[in-house]
Amino acid sequence: MQLSYFRRVAAGGAVAALAFAGVAAFTASPAYAATSKVSVVHGIPDTPVDVYVNGKKTLNNFKPGDVAGPLNLAEGEYDIALTKPGEPVGSAILKVDNAEVPGGANISLAAHLDAAGKPKITPFVNDVSKVDAGKARLIVRHTAAAPAVDVRAGGTPVFKGLTNPKEAKADVDAGTVKADVVLAGTDTVAIGPADLNLKEGTATIVYAIGSAEDKNLDVVAQTITGLHSAPGGVPSGDGGQAGTGVQTWWYALAGAGVLMLLGGGVRMATARTGRK
Amino acid sequence: MTVRNCGALAALAAGVAALTVATLVACNSQPAGNVGAEEASTLAASATPSAADADPSVPVAAGELPAGAGIVPPVRLVIPGIDVTATVNAVGINERTNEFEVPPSVDQIGWYRYGPGLEADAGSVVIAGHVDSAKQGKGAFFRLRELDQGDTLTATGSDGKAREYRVVAREEYAKTKIPLERYFARDGKPRLTLITCGGPFDAKARKYRDNIVVTAVPA
Incomplete structure (x- = not known):
């Protein structure tokens, strides 16, 4: 033995x-x-x-x-x-x-x-590549003495036919999903259901462990943080009332001012010359 | 005095007046200018682990499914210096644009719910609000660019606790150049980051060129 x-x-x-x-x-x-x-x-x-x-x-x-x-x-x-x-x-x-x-x-x-x-x-x-803003990565690893399984979120299979020792992964909307593991292609629940809190910008790795035969199937979870991305931008105004920098009319006004000064000055000068 | 002279004088006077107006407008249109940029970037620096702690006490944790952490969202922001009292909504990302979803109502402002809350002992709590809107007029953050170092503000969390902050920096960046990763960082010193729009306005695209960013630290 x-x-x-x-x-x-x-x-x-x-x-x-x-x-x-x-x-x-x-x-x-x-x-x-x-x-x-x-x-x-x-x-x-x-x-x-x-x-x-x-x-x-x-x-x-x-x-x-x-x-x-x-x-x-x-x-x-x-x-x-x-x-x-x-x-x-x-x-x-x-x-x-x-x-x-x-x-x-x-x-x-x-x-x-x-x-x-x-x-x-x-x-x-x-996979520790960045996830998009608002997303979380879910990785499921089949590491249990059990046949092929499907992983369901909210009752819908998201990963199908996963076998030991493979993994399946996806970037999904951050938030909480109710997940369970069923024997592949069936509704026979092997593990769960459990609430999965998928935090934005993290990878949640769920390992299915144990043995179907010994009836001790369970999960172990590992979380990797710091995979977040910043939003693409912060658009926060379309009124234009707070605009800084000068507009086209400013150049027109300034230009007109300069012309009038020049014109007036020349006329004054010629007028004086004329009177002499 | 001849008529001709009068005309010349009038032209001179008009010219002076036009230039005076132009100068005044130009002076008022100056960008707010940056203060405390260096301090703001220092806050974002996170402590890097030294190579020396490569060994030993390896952390061991129970591999339980992650639970929802006790995040405290800000619900109200008061900035006495610029007469702001605004409701704060928890917001995320606009699916279509991948941009910060600033609340559509310009008198409300948005807290980035994926980042740290007020309880966090590290990272940047981000609140963004409209400077203005074509339809609704001035927004909650219309005067954000008037804030200066030392100004105080109060953020109240969903736990009812009011937390005081002190402005350390005000910066203006072209939207194409703003280091957003730094302002949306989840590490570094705890800080509050307020963002709105500013700079020259492109009337055709109905867009401001810049973002105004105010950084505050717990007072």
Whole structure:
């Protein structure tokens, strides 16, 4: 049992390592960007862990449903290991060696169950591009031991056929929506419903976690702030009563004034000359 | 005195009068001018984390769904110096233009509901109002450009609490050049930013060229 569990975990680690390589390949890293922001999301039910990065304990007794970070990690390769709380790094229950962290990215490492219920670590690159004024970004990640799902907002499917370990995302109007997760193509509610408060200028990342079989499906949420944009402008007047700067009539008046001064002066001068 | 001389004198007098009027108009049409621009930009600067705190105590939070934070919208703004007492509405973005949705009624002003509220300990609370309107005449912020450093104003929140502010800057920008990200920032020192229109008016496009921006800090 112990051995088979270890094998399972090791296999999971190999998959995660491949996924990391994928992240590195797909993330263009500008030469100047040295560090990445890395968050860790715990989505394995009933399994608190210690998290080691390069052999150094980074998180103590990290609990399911918690989100840690962001850590600022320099671009490079990292060994990440999860142990049962208090156990040495040598007896890790889940590990990824030589995980590549690209520079200048925002990454979430999700420790979760795969579709078959095996623990694994999946790195996700977070879209931290700016959202338009008035908008919020919703990202949903399927990280649960469950089949394909649809995500509904106000009863209408917004993301369809999402499978583990994929994500779906959209920029939507900021505000509160009632959301739930159903088995793909059905009305069978798997998670929720819950009120999602999508704050303007943020990304709300919702992870579906747990296991359908064990009836402990749940969600973990991570929020990234500071993605807001300013409005395009502030139009606040069309009357013209407060206009500064001079108008066309001003030039006409000033021009006429100058002409009259000149004309009058010349006439005075010629008149005087004439009288002499 | 000859008739001819009289005509010349009259022309001179008229010329002087015309130029005097023109000069007066030009003087009154000067832009309000900028004060405190540097202070305003300093307020927007946010503390950048140093590279030294790259490690350790990693923050850990429960991954709960985000709840609505206790934002306190301003509901009333009083600026004694320019006789303003105005109702503040919570407004957002005009979907069509992607611009700030200033309340259509010119005696009301709008608070940008996506930005910080009065409770915030960082960032810029933005309130914008009409300088005027072709149909309704002068707006609540008609005299905003008369505000100067040291003038005080009071913003009352939906919690009933009145908060005093002191003007530190008044700036005028062409709408094409205004650094809106700075005025709509959610970081930096807590401040109140009042915006209206100003500058030369384009009668054909029915638009002002500039925005007037007043920055105030908690008094």
